[in-house]
Amino acid sequence: MQFIDLAEVEVIAGKGGDGMVAFRREKYVPAGGPAGGNGGWGGSVILVASNRLQTLLDFRYARIFKAEDGKKGGPNNCTGAKGSDRLIEIPCGTLITDADTGEYLGDLTVDGETLCVAVGGKGGLGNKHFLSNSNRAPEYALPGLEGEIRRLRLELKLIAEVGIIGLPNAGKSTLISSLSSAKPKVADYPFTTLVPNLGVVRKPTGDGTVFADIPGLISGASEGVGLGHDFLRHIERTRVLLHLIDATADNPPADYQTIQDELVAYGHGLPERPQIIALNKIDAIDDETLELITCELQELTSLPIVHVSAVTRAGLDLLTSKVWGILDAEAASVLI
Known part of the structure; x- marks a missing residue:
């Protein structure tokens, strides 16, 4: 196994789901009103320290990691499902910094320790949120926001006494x-x-x-x-x-x-x-x-x-x- 102790990767959090435009259509409810649900949050990218790994070799071949996008809002005021988080295992003793700004993000030294490095985008609001006295039937909703995108520098420092x-x-x-x-x-x-x-x-x-x-x-x-x-x-x-x-x-x-x-x-x-x-x-x-x-x-x-x-x-x-x-x-x- 090759010993790799430096790596740069790109992490992309999931986009939030779009809000939905929908109206209640039920029997005996003549004025159901807007009922479009919010979009779900996009998944986040989370680093997880693991004792099973001793090197950053895996990141030589896979450099882009993306979390799942949030789902679109549904009718009947249903909120879309949240996108799944992307969990990335790294060796214990890895220092994480932003490759573009040099900002220190964290240092994972304990097995199981986690660090969220890219937050998923917020889901868009459905048309139910735009109901007002002046607009009883809003026909628009908001799109979901993009998730964070970051380039990370991973630096492994062995943990030895x-x-x-x-x-x-x-x-x-x-x-x-x-x-x-x-x-x-x-x-x-x-x-x-x-x-x-x-x-x-x-x-x-x-x-x-x-x-x-x-x-x-x-x-x-x-x-x-x-x-x-x-x-x-x-x-x-x-x-x-x-x-x-x-x-x-x-x-x-x-x-x-x-x-x-x-x-x-x-x-x-x-x-x-x-x-x-x-x-x-x-x-x-x-x-x-x-x-x-x-x-x-x-x-x-x-x-x-x-x-x-x-x-x-x-x-x-x-x-x-x-x-x-x-x-x-x-x-x-x-x-x-």
């Missing part, structure tokens, strides 16, 4: 595959991961926490360089950032600073997000080199640095315990 960030080949995919049952593509070359990967990591209590492996950022990602610019939005919702650094790289401290600079340039509250620094691939270097790299990193950050190996699983228990500690502390502060 922990975002794994780092330069290409830092070992993010290997880490998420070691911590969860996710099976992302892993290979010994940069930009192996072309789309975000999600994995559920179990706490000791049995609760699941969603980790997101964000495709490799590089210098200039916040300005559109490389793959990272397309996926930085997916870490906006995370509560904790897990910054993975390749201990076998030429200059791990510089790699650390590169990612931090990109977070600052991108903004959206990411620099202030709680972070855990993890030095990966410790199985491939000697203790002396590891100590030297750690000291150099500590000159750049006051955060503790965890030594891990995603391949051998060394240090992963300590790493996850730090993640749980931050998440539990945040949850406790919310309750207070």
